[in-house]
Structure formats: C-alpha cells, structure tokens
Amino acid sequence: MVAQRAIERIAVVGAGAMGRGIAQLMAQCGCKVLVFDLDPAATTDALASVVKVWERLVEKGRMTAADAEAARARLSQADSLAGFADCDLVVEAIVERLDAKTALFCELEKIIAPDAILATNTSSLSVTEIAAACARPGCVAGLHFFNPVPLMKLVEIVAGERTDPPVIDALAALIERTGHRGVQVGDTPGFLVNHAGRAYTTEALKILAEGVAPPATIDAIVREAAGFRMGPFELLDLTSLDVSVPAMETIYRGFYQEPRLRPVELGRRRLAAGLLGRKTGEGFYNYSESGERLPADIPEEPAGALPDRTAVAGTGWAAERLRDWCARLGVDVVDPAPQTLTLVAPVGTDTTTECARFQTDPEWTIGVDVCFGLDSHRTLATSPATRPEAAGQALALACKDGVAAALVHDSAGLILQRIVALIVNLACDIAQQRIARPADIDAAVKLGLAYPHGPLEWGDAIGPALVLEILEGLVATTGDPRYRPSPWLSRRARLGLSLLRQEP
Ligand SMILES: NC(=O)c1ccc[n+]([C@@H]2O[C@H](COP(=O)([O-])OP(=O)(O)OC[C@H]3O[C@@H](n4cnc5c(N)ncnc54)[C@H](O)[C@@H]3O)[C@@H](O)[C@H]2O)c1
Secondary structure, three states: OOOOOOOOEEEEEOOOHHHHHHHHHHHHOOOEEEEEOOOHHHHHHHHHHHHHHHHHHHHOOOOOHHHHHHHHHHEEEOOOHHHHOOOOEEEEOOOOOHHHHHHHHHHHHOOOOOOOEEEEOOOOOOHHHHHHOOOOHHHEEEEEEOOOOOOOOEEEEEEOOOOOHHHHHHHHHHHHHHOOEEEEEEOOOOOOHHHHOHHHHHHHHHHHHOOOOOHHHHHHHHHHHHOOOOOHHHHHHHHOHHHHHHHHHHHHHHOOOOHHHOOOHHHHHHHHOOOOEHHHOEOOOEEOOOOOEOOOOOOOOOOOOOOOOEEEOOOHHHHHHHHHHHHHOOOOEEOOOOOOEEEEOOOOOOHHHHHHHHOOOHHHEEEEOOOOOOOOOEEEEEOOOOOHHHHHHHHHHHOOOOOOEEEEOOOOOOOHHHHHHHHHHHHHHHHHOOOOOHHHHHHHHHHHHOOOOOHHHHHHHHOHHHHHHHHHHHHHHHOOHHHOOOHHHHHHHHHOOOOOOOOO
C-alpha cells in the first residue's frame, strides 16, 4: 500500500460530455489539468466550450475575470498519453466499454508514477473488474460524476475490492476542494445513487402495469402528496427508456435477481415499441415538435353529490385518522351499514382486504390513503365491486374543502405507500449491505436524484414502525418478496431507533 500524495496535476482522458465537465471543475479548484481524447477535435472543442462557460460566468458576475484567467491557464490539451508522466491522478471518461477502459489503464500504468491514481467515471461497469486487469489495482478507484458535472454537486467515490484506503482519502480530499459532495460507496451494481433510484420509477411502472391508474394520475399524486419535483413517468420520459430500462435490468442481474430490484416487463415492451419519451416525442406523454408536453388523457371520474351518511370501518390508529379527517371535513360519521358510503384505511393492504376484514358492503366501500396526502392530494381506491355512485360520493367528500383527490383502482398500499415504503426500504438495504454510510445515502439521494427528502430521514419522519407496517401489509396482500422489509428497517423499527443509526 502506498501513502498517497496530494493531488495537484490531473489528466482527463475522454473529452465528451463528462470529460469536459470534470476538466472544468478540476481547473476551477486550482489543479493543473491536461485533457486528451482519441479525437483531437473533441479535445479542442471541449477546451473552447469550457472557456466559454467561464466567460459566461464572468459576465453573470459568478466568477471573477482573474479567477477565470487563472483557471484557463491551468487547463491544457495533451497530444498523447505520454504527457501524463507527472500526473497525480488520471480520470477516464471514455466510452463505456470494459475492454476500452482496461486497455487504457494498462497503457497508462506504463507512463504514470507508481503511486499515481487511476480513476474511472464508469456508471455501470465494475471498478474491481477494471482494476483486476491492472498491475497496481490498489491505485484504481471509481470517481463517478453526474451530468452536468459542474451543476450536479455529487460525486461517488468508489472503492474497488483492492483499492488502497489512502487512494480513497486522497480522492475524498480532492472532491472536497471542488466544493462538490463526495460520498464513499462500495463497488456494487449501480453504486449508490443508481441503485437507490430503482424503487421510484420501477414501482410506478408496476402500478401502471397493474392498471391501478394512468401515468398522469400517478404523477400528480406523487408530486402533490409527496413533494417530488417530477413524477415517475415525467422522469422516465426525460431520461428515456433506452437508458432507464437497460439500467434497471443491469442492476437486477448484478444483484442476482434480487426481487426488490425486479424490473417490470412493461418497460421493455414500450422500449421495443420506440416509446422512449421526449427523445422520440412519444412516451408516457406525447410531445409537440418543439418539445412541449401535450395534454394527457385523464379518464373521466364519476361525479356525485356529497353522501347523506358516511361510515368509517375499522379500529386502530388508521381508522382514527380517517375519523379525524371526516370530523375536519364537517362530516358526522355513522356506523357501517349496507348501502352507506363506508371508508376504510388500508395500510399496506388494499380496499378489498379491509372490506372483507370488517365485513363492509363491497359496493359502497372506498379505501383512503391516510398515510399520505390527507392535507394535499388525496388518494381513494375502489374495490372491484364498488359502485360508481359510491365512488362519486367519496370523491365529492374528499374534494369538499378544495383539495384535489384521485380515484384509483384497488392496489395494495394504494400508490404512495408502495412507492415511498419501497424507496425507504431500498435505502435501508443499501445501508444494511454497508454500500455507504446512512448520512451519505441521504445526501446522495437528495443531490443525485433530487428527491424531496433523504430516504432514511424520510423513513424516520414517517416512523420506521409505520414503514414496516406498510411493507408487512404489502407482503401479506401480494405474497411478493419484492416488498419484504430489510433487516436494517425491521430491527430499528422494533427497537424504536432512527434509520440513520449506524452500528459502531
Ligand atoms: N453522460 C452521462 O450522463 C454520464 C454520467 C455518468 C458517467 N458517465 C460515464 O462517463 C463516461 C463518458 O461518458 P460521456 O457521456 O462523456 O461520453 P461521450 O461519448 O460524450 O464522450 C466520450 C469521449 O471519449 C473519447 N474516447 C473514446 N475512447 C477513447 C480512448 N480509448 N481514449 C481516449 N478517448 C476516447 C471519445 O472520442 C469521446 O470524445 C462513460 O463511461 C459513461 O458511462 C456518463
């Protein structure tokens, strides 16, 4: 193992979208940066575009002219790899192919100093596998930036199985100097962010595939009741299915068919049909020639008058929350009776299960999500037997105080319980596998995925015991092991501990 020197001279190989951003960031933080690309025109273009960015920052007053000039003086073009002999670090951002990356690193090892670091910006290959082809695997690590590099303030610092700890320390110190947030992560498929991101869109696709609600309804519920900036289908249309479906499949295969990560067949089918999203103008939404989203078809919801009588069935905290909500709406709650609108509060279960459990009239029973959205966007679920009149009455009731509500088909955990509990559970399992520290998981998910909360702090705010109850309800109702709680969650829920609590 080598003691690591401070990083001052950096080489960037590959001057595409990522390489130019990495070169910009490194030159800005005071490092000397050399850029090389197999295509010399790409390097020239990259340097010119970085200089343009600095000029714009100076114009906007976000950078001084002197700083821009100093950064420009630190950035230069290399004609060959031979110029890298005195570099402390080489970051590669070339084509995403294992053979290309290993060939490059083997060549670089003959040129650079024995204690210089080789970092890969790969997003889907194994750092350990790239390092295994090298003579000094201890000097190889991952430095996973996000696009666009200067704006996405997160970097995953990936330790391969043989990476020397001082290499990780040196990279962490460098990233701190750039002002970005570095998170140290294990070399597992998808690293941290792409792994943690699997719950959101995958579960939304599963909900869609089950026919619970159309994309626009699911997106509205998720945005308005949980505070996501973009609904899952808006996000899938933006990232494009040709990127997200292979990412889902690779991570699933990488973890040997872990059911929590199982992709949904509908994604592959839509990809085959060319319904990629914004890129092709057709996705879960349609887009005009100029890229504007066209209005989505939303099925007509049953209209109805306010009910004469409303009943709440059930016992326990969820039914109590439902009774309180009815009281806030100024509704007198009666006992369940046939042909009386009867509300139930599924937690991880569905409307049908609660209807059978409390022997309510199936034609007049409606489930309400009491875990999410009672104050924002409310979700109501019918059973297969619910009459349109009952659904209409329930909607009129839910919108009585001007809050939006959506009526969906029956679904275990309705919509948000499923999605949020899976996001929290997946983050818990990432913590359980020691892929990253709990606080880093939250920071990375907020910065890398722009979720409204870190998943572990969110689980704490909801209550680990409630997240566990939702997951247990999902397992009991569906029998699907994708919903099984992570031991990280169940242990902390049972002991009343925070999900951020790490063992010494
Ligand atoms: N684009 C993203 O959103 C993103 C995000 C994170 C990580 N990454 C990873 O970063 C890497 C680069 O991605 P990108 O989007 O910048 O690609 P890109 O296609 O924009 O650029 C790649 C550049 O590398 C050059 N190149 C290819 N082989 C080379 C070699 N052997 N030696 C020198 N130069 C070579 C190409 O000429 C090209 O200019 C990939 O590993 C990718 O998975 C990409």
